[in-house]
Amino acid sequence: MNDSLASALRAGLAAPICLTWELTYGCNLSCRHCLSDSGPKAPGELDTGEALAFIDSFAEMGVFYVNIGGGEPMMRKDFFTILENAVARRVGVKFSTNGTFLDAAASRRLAGMDYVDVQVSIDGHDQATNDEIRGQGSFDRAVAALGNLAAAGFENPKISVVATRHNVAHLDDLEALARRFGATLRVTRLRPSGRGAQSYSDLRPTPEGNRSLFAWLSERPQVLTGDSFFHLSPLGDPLPGLNMCGAGRVVCLVDPVGDVYACPFTIHPDFRAGNIRQQPFSEIWRGSRLFSGLRAEPGPTGCSSCSAYAACQGGCMAAKFHTGAALDDPDPECVLGRSGGSSYTVVSIRPRRAAVAVD
Amino acid sequence: MPSERLRLNPRISLREESFGALCYNFSTRELFLVKSRLAMKLAELAATGVERALARAALGATEERFDQLVEALVARQVLLVEEDSGDACDE
Ligand code: SF4
Ligand code: SF4
Numbered sequence: 001m002n003d004s005l006a007s008a009l010r011a012g013l014a015a016p017i018c019l020t021w022e023l024t025y026g027c028n029l030s031c032r033h034c035l036s037d038s039g040p041k042a043p044g045e046l047d048t049g050e051a052l053a054f055i056d057s058f059a060e061m062g063v064f065y066v067n068i069g070g071g072e073p074m075m076r077k078d079f080f081t082i083l084e085n086a087v088a089r090r091v092g093v094k095f096s097t098n099g100t101f102l103d104a105a106a107s108r109r110l111a112g113m114d115y116v117d118v119q120v121s122i123d124g125h126d127q128a129t130n131d132e133i134r135g136q137g138s139f140d141r142a143v144a145a146l147g148n149l150a151a152a153g154f155e156n157p158k159i160s161v162v163a164t165r166h167n168v169a170h171l172d173d174l175e176a177l178a179r180r181f182g183a184t185l186r187v188t189r190l191r192p193s194g195r196g197a198q199s200y201s202d203l204r205p206t207p208e209g210n211r212s213l214f215a216w217l218s219e220r221p222q223v224l225t226g227d228s229f230f231h232l233s234p235l236g237d238p239l240p241g242l243n244m245c246g247a248g249r250v251v252c253l254v255d256p257v258g259d260v261y262a263c264p265f266t267i268h269p270d271f272r273a274g275n276i277r278q279q280p281f282s283e284i285w286r287g288s289r290l291f292s293g294l295r296a297e298p299g300p301t302g303c304s305s306c307s308a309y310a311a312c313q314g315g316c317m318a319a320k321f322h323t324g325a326a327l328d329d330p331d332p333e334c335v336l337g338r339s340g341g342s343s344y345t346v347v348s349i350r351p352r353r354a355a356v357a358v359d
Numbered sequence: 360m361p362s363e364r365l366r367l368n369p370r371i372s373l374r375e376e377s378f379g380a381l382c383y384n385f386s387t388r389e390l391f392l393v394k395s396r397l398a399m400k401l402a403e404l405a406a407t408g409v410e411r412a413l414a415r416a417a418l419g420a421t422e423e424r425f426d427q428l429v430e431a432l433v434a435r436q437v438l439l440v441e442e443d444s445g446d447a448c449d450e
Contacts, residue, residue, distance in 0.1 A: 008376070014374060014376050014377075015374065062374035062375075064390070065383070092383075092385055092388075115385055
C-alpha cells in the first residue's frame with residue numbers, strides 16, 4: 001500500500017477497514033497463546049437478533065469486510081445465519097477457525113458462498129509442534145478441515161500461523177502444507193494478550209528467530225502477514241502492507257458482548273471505546289474519546305531519536321501495554337535492542353468475563 | 360458505430376472518505392484510494408451504467424482528461440466498458 005494511503009488512514013476513517021468481530025468467547029480448544037483467553041462462553045453474548053442488527057449497522061457504514069473470530073465462531077448455532085446475512089449485505093467475511101467443525105457439509109456450504117475467506121489456524125508444521133500449543137488432536141482436526149474444504153471445492157483457504165520460536169524454523173514445511181491443500185499461508189505476530197501474556201516469554205521468537213522470519217517473509221510477498229511485522233522493518237525493506245498500528249484508526253474489535261476495543265489485542269478496560277448495546281457503533285467509531293486520541297499525531301516518544309522510527313513507528317501498542325512498557329516506549333521486540341529486552345514483566349490481563357458452560 | 364457504456368464493476372465497493380473514496384475489490388481483495396472528485400463522480404454515474412458520451416458531458420471534462428480517467432479506472436477494474444447494443448440494430 002502506498003504512503004499517501006497510509007497517511008490518510010492515520011487520521012481515521014468513516015468506517016474501519018479491519019473490523020474484527022469475536023462472535024463468542026466459547027471455544028472447544030484452549031490454546032496457550034489465545035489472544036482473547038477464550039474457553040467458556042461469556043454470559044450475555046449478543047443474541048441472533050442483536051448480531052443481525054449489528055451487521056445492518058456496519059453494512060450501512062460501508063464496511064467492506066468483517067474479520068470473524070472468537071473463541072471458535074463455528075460453535076455458535078447461528079454461525080451460518082450471521083455469515084449469510086453479512087454476505088447478503090455485501091460485506092465480505094474472513095473468518096478464523098480451528099477447523100473442528102469444518103466437516104464436509106459445512107465446507108460445501110462455504111464453497112457455495114461468495115465473499116467468504118476461511119482461515120484455519122495451525123501453529124506448527126507437525127502434530128507435536130502444533131499440539132503443544134493448541135492441544136492434543138488439534139493438528140489432525142485442522143488438516144482434516146483443509147481436506148474437507150478442498151474436497152468441497154472451496155478455493156484458496158488460508159492457513160493462519162502465529163509465529164513462535166518453535167515454528168519459525170519450519171516455515172518452509174508450513175508453506176508446503178499450505179500448497180498441499182491449495183491454501184495460502186498467513187503468518188502473524190504473537191502478541192502477549194489474553195493467554196498470550198502468560199506464554200509470551202516462552203513462545204515469542206528469539207531475536208535470531210525474528211531476523212530469519214523477516215528474511216523469509218521478505219522473499220515471499222505472497223505470504224500474508226496481516227500487517228503485523230512492521231516492528232521488524234528496520235531489518236530491511238518493509239514488508240508489503242500498511243506498516244502502521246491501525247488501532248482505532250483502521251482496526252477495531254467488537255467482542256461477543258458488544259464491547260468495542262481499539263484492536264483485537266487490546267481487550268482491556270483502558271482500550272474500551274464503548275458498547276454497541278448502549279450506543280450505535282458508528283458513533284463509537286467516529287466519536288469516542290479513546291479513538292480520537294489514538295488518531296492524533298503522536299508527540300515525541302522514547303523512539304524519537306531512532307533512525308528507524310519512520311519504518312517501525314515504535315512497534316505494536318498492545319505488545320508494549322501487555323508487557324508493562326509505556327505506550328511511547330520501544331516495542332518489546334525492538335530489533336535494535338532498545339526495549340530493555342527480557343527485563344519486562346509481562347502483565348497478565350484477562351478479559352472481563354465470568355465463566356459459564358458452553359452450550 | 361455502437362456507443363460504449365461505462366458500468367461500475369459489481370465486484371467493487373466504494374466508500375466516501377474525507378480525502379476522496381476508499382475502494383475495495385472483492386475479486387482481488389485489494390484496497391485502494393480514489394482521490395479525484397471527478398473519478399468519484401464518474402463512478403457514481405456508472406453505478407447503474409451510463410453511456411460514455413453522456414458521462415463526459417455530465418462531468419464537463421475535456422475528451423483527453425475524460426479518456427485518461429476512464430483508462431485509469433478500467434485499469435483498476437473499477438469501471439467496465441461495455442458495448443452498448445441497445446440501439447445497434449439499424450442495418
Ligand atoms: S496495537 Fe498492535 S496489534 Fe493492535 S493494531 Fe496496533 S500494531 Fe496492530
Ligand atoms: S527504537 Fe523504537 S522505532 Fe527504533 S527500532 Fe526500536 S522500536 Fe522501532
